[in-house]
Amino acid sequence: MTLQQPQLSIKNFQKVFKTGDGVKGVNLDVSKGELVTLLGPSGCGKTTVLRAVGGFLEPDSGDILIEGQSVLKVPPEKRPTAMVFQSYNLWPHMTVFDNLAFGLKIRNVKKEEIRAAVDKALHLVRLPGTENKMPGQLSGGQQQRVAVARALLLEPAVLLLDEPFSALDAKLRLEMREELREIQASTGLTMVFVTHDQEEALSISDRIVVMNAGRIEQIDTPQRIYDHPESLFVAQFIGRMNFLSGHGAGASVDIQGRRFPVERNLAGTVTAAIRPEDVFIVETADQVQEHRDVFPATVRQVMILGHYAEVTADTEAGPVKLFVPRERAASLHHGQSIPIGFARVTAYAG
Numbered sequence: 053m054t055l056q057q058p059q060l061s062i063k064n065f066q067k068v069f070k071t072g073d074g075v076k077g078v079n080l081d082v083s084k085g086e087l088v089t090l091l092g093p094s095g096c097g098k099t100t101v102l103r104a105v106g107g108f109l110e111p112d113s114g115d116i117l118i119e120g121q122s123v124l125k126v127p128p129e130k131r132p133t134a135m136v137f138q139s140y141n142l143w144p145h146m147t148v149f150d151n152l153a154f155g156l157k158i159r160n161v162k163k164e165e166i167r168a169a170v171d172k173a174l175h176l177v178r179l180p181g182t183e184n185k186m187p188g189q190l191s192g193g194q195q196q197r198v199a200v201a202r203a204l205l206l207e208p209a210v211l212l213l214d215e216p217f218s219a220l221d222a223k224l225r226l227e228m229r230e231e232l233r234e235i236q237a238s239t240g241l242t243m244v245f246v247t248h249d250q251e252e253a254l255s256i257s258d259r260i261v262v263m264n265a266g267r268i269e270q271i272d273t274p275q276r277i278y279d280h281p282e283s284l285f286v287a288q289f290i291g292r293m294n295f296l297s298g299h300g301a302g303a304s305v306d307i308q309g310r311r312f313p314v315e316r317n318l319a320g321t322v323t324a325a326i327r328p329e330d331v332f333i334v335e336t337a338d339q340v341q342e343h344r345d346v347f348p349a350t351v352r353q354v355m356i357l358g359h360y361a362e363v364t365a366d367t368e369a370g371p372v373k374l375f376v377p378r379e380r381a382a383s384l385h386h387g388q389s390i391p392i393g394f395a396r397v398t399a400y401a402g
């Protein structure tokens with residue numbers, strides 16, 4: 053069996069700035085056709101990694117290989133990469149056509165070929181017929197589509213996207229996510245996408261790289277990142293989570309005298325993490341029998357959030373948030389007693 057070589061390989065990449073901030077050791081392989089997202093809070097080093105891949109920043113140490121070749125000595129304009137930025141970076145005095153054709157003209161591509169390629173790229177980003185418009189005549193979303201089309205025309209081995217949808221309104225951001233996924237499916241392009249928006253990362257990525265303070269915390273599929281956060285940082289950063297303090301007891305964790313099975317064997321003080329969707333109301337006496345580890349709880353607040361509601365309930369272990377269907381929320385009120393149980397608990401040291 054031959055292992056396919058990664059399209060992009062980042063090896064022991066390090067770039068530490070004078071302030072001591074930066075990237076302190078990143079290893080990442082991206083396969084051909086994969087969309088990998090670098091996700092993390094502001095300042096964790098996502099853009100630094102992306103800029104190094106694009107050639108805009110030199111690493112202190114480490115290597116970056118594209119299709120098996122080190123690109124460290126290759127200047128940005130000669131790298132087989134293209135970058136899309138948050139600010140679209142279109143030339144305002146040039147038509148859409150000229151903005152798109154520019155990169156091909158300097159490569160001496162024939163006129164008819166440029167026309168055909170521009171036309172194809174504009175169809176891909178759903179902007180056919182806009183060749184003669186000036187960027188200023190387009191909306192923010194349309195300008196970003198042009199910027200994506202311009203990057204596609206360069207036929208990069210790796211497309212780099214740095215928070216490309218952050219300047220757009222929420223509804224447009226959702227549309228652009230779907231479109232990017234469709235473009236990826238139809239072109240088979242390899243993409244590295246940077247965002248600090250976890251929902252965006254969860255929805256578009258094949259794999260997510262969660263970064264924190266210049267290091268990688270976890271690399272996994274969105275599903276696994278959500279269901280099995282490997283560290284307390286990832287558990288805090290991704291999705292909603294309740295945190296209660298407990299004690300490790302072999303393969304279970306003790307929270308205020310109730311025991312829950314956990315995947316890791318931990319001893320001493322632990323932080324127990326429970327997703328709101330894994331908290332349930334124990335509705336009947338039979339269920340109380342079935343779930344011995346029930347917490348008496350008192351409803352503090354009910355917030356209707358469309359088709360479901362978020363309930364905050366006070367327990368002796370602390371406040372716990374849970375999601376309930378809207379109809380169930382209608383019969384809950386402040387001060388009401390509701391026994392609750394936990395379907396799944398994850399424990400972290402400390």
Ligand SMILES: Nc1ncnc2c1ncn2[C@@H]1O[C@H](COP(=O)(O)OP(=O)(O)OP(=O)(O)O)[C@@H](O)[C@H]1O
Pocket residue numbers: 069070071073074075092093094095096097098099100101248
């Ligand atoms: N040219 C530079 N000189 C000095 N420090 C820098 C430079 N570029 C980045 N940094 C610092 O390195 C750290 C990582 O920055 P980077 O831009 O990669 O983070 P990020 O995760 O992309 O953040 P954001 O989401 O805010 O863009 C930050 O603390 C930043 O202040």
